[in-house]
Amino acid sequence: QLQLQESGPGLVKPSQTLSLTCTVSGGSLSSGSNFWSWVRQPAGKKLEWIGRVSISGSSSYTPSLKSRVTMSIDSSKNQFSLKMRSVTAADTAVYYCVNGNSYGDSWGQGTLVTVSS
Amino acid sequence: DIQMTQSPSSVSASVGDSVTITCRASQGISSWLAWYQQKPGKAPKLLIYTASGLQSGVPSRFSGSGSGTDFTLTISSLQPEDFATYYCQQANSFPYTFGQGTKLEIK
Numbered sequence: 001q002l003q004l005q006e007s008g009p010g011l012v013k014p015s016q017t018l019s020l021t022c023t024v025s026g027g028s029l030s031s032g033s034n035f036w037s038w039v040r041q042p043a044g045k046k047l048e049w050i051g052r053v054s055i056s057g058s059s060s061y062t063p064s065l066k067s068r069v070t071m072s073i074d075s076s077k078n079q080f081s082l083k084m085r086s087v088t089a090a091d092t093a094v095y096y097c098v099n100g101n102s103y104g105d106s107w108g109q110g111t112l113v114t115v116s117s
Numbered sequence: 118d119i120q121m122t123q124s125p126s127s128v129s130a131s132v133g134d135s136v137t138i139t140c141r142a143s144q145g146i147s148s149w150l151a152w153y154q155q156k157p158g159k160a161p162k163l164l165i166y167t168a169s170g171l172q173s174g175v176p177s178r179f180s181g182s183g184s185g186t187d188f189t190l191t192i193s194s195l196q197p198e199d200f201a202t203y204y205c206q207q208a209n210s211f212p213y214t215f216g217q218g219t220k221l222e223i224k
Contacts, residue, residue: 047161047204049213062212063118096160102208103151105172107160 002026004097004108012091012115018084022097022108029075030055032099032106036073036080039104040093048093053080087115119143119207123216129224134195138219140188140205149209152181152190155218156201164203165190192221 008020022036029036037052051061053071061069065084073080084091092115097108120143130136140150148168153161163172165181168188178193192199200223205216 046217047206047215049206049211049215051212060211100163102149102213103166103206104153104161104163107162110160 002032002099002106004099004106006095006097006108006111008111008113010112010114012087012113013117014088014115015086018082018087018091018113020082020095020111020113022080024078029073029078029080033101035099035101037098037100038071038082039096039098041096042093050082089115091115118212119146119210119214121205121207121214121216123205123219125219126217127220127222129222130195131224132195132197135191135193136195136221138190138203140190140216142186142207145185146207146209148184149207150183150188151206151208153204153206154201155204161204
């Protein structure tokens with residue numbers, strides 16, 4: 001069974017770029033479902049699907065974040081990544097990496113990212 | 118974006134009770150709906166997919182139904198480990214969206 005693990009800075013300054021990596025173990029990126037996603041959850045709030053990238057490299061993002069987000073896949077490292085530019089305090093949340101074609105079949109444990117100076 | 122509305126926002130029940138949570142989509146989503154369980158400090162866990170499909174390893178006391186805009190999650194014979202927050206998620210069109218959650222508490 002695939003295991004997903006998020007990594008990256010836990011603290012990012014306002015206006016800077018948030019960068020997270022998800023490392024997949026227990027199999028390759030191509031052995032899971034075709035889509036690899038990022039979902040976030042501000043404290044005490046509901047989940048938000050940020051976007052997804054396919055194993056072929058095509059990506060889709062939620063419109064409200066599209067101008068600031070880039071996702072990519074590095075099959076050689078069994079990793080996929082999220083970059084979010086120009087962050088504000090509103091981007092403070094637990095960020096999850098997720099595998100699944102339409103649903104979240106497998107999830108990482110989540111990593112808290114705080115945006116603060 | 119498709120809006121997902123869950124009710125109730127919270128519910129209290131006792132071990133052994135049966136509970137039903139509802140989820141309404143702002144437009145028709147066929148059967149493209151999932152239910153998740155989330156416990157504090159943990160990632161969501163997929164319970165039900167495509168409205169009524171039981172994810173592997175999930176106990177049969179969990180069941181889902183509905184299509185179009187109205188969906189339900191029923192948990193029969195509640196167990197202590199079932200007390201958590203439950204979310205619905207539509208997968209009819211991107212961006213996928215979640216309901217606001219229903220917190221199931223012990224009475």
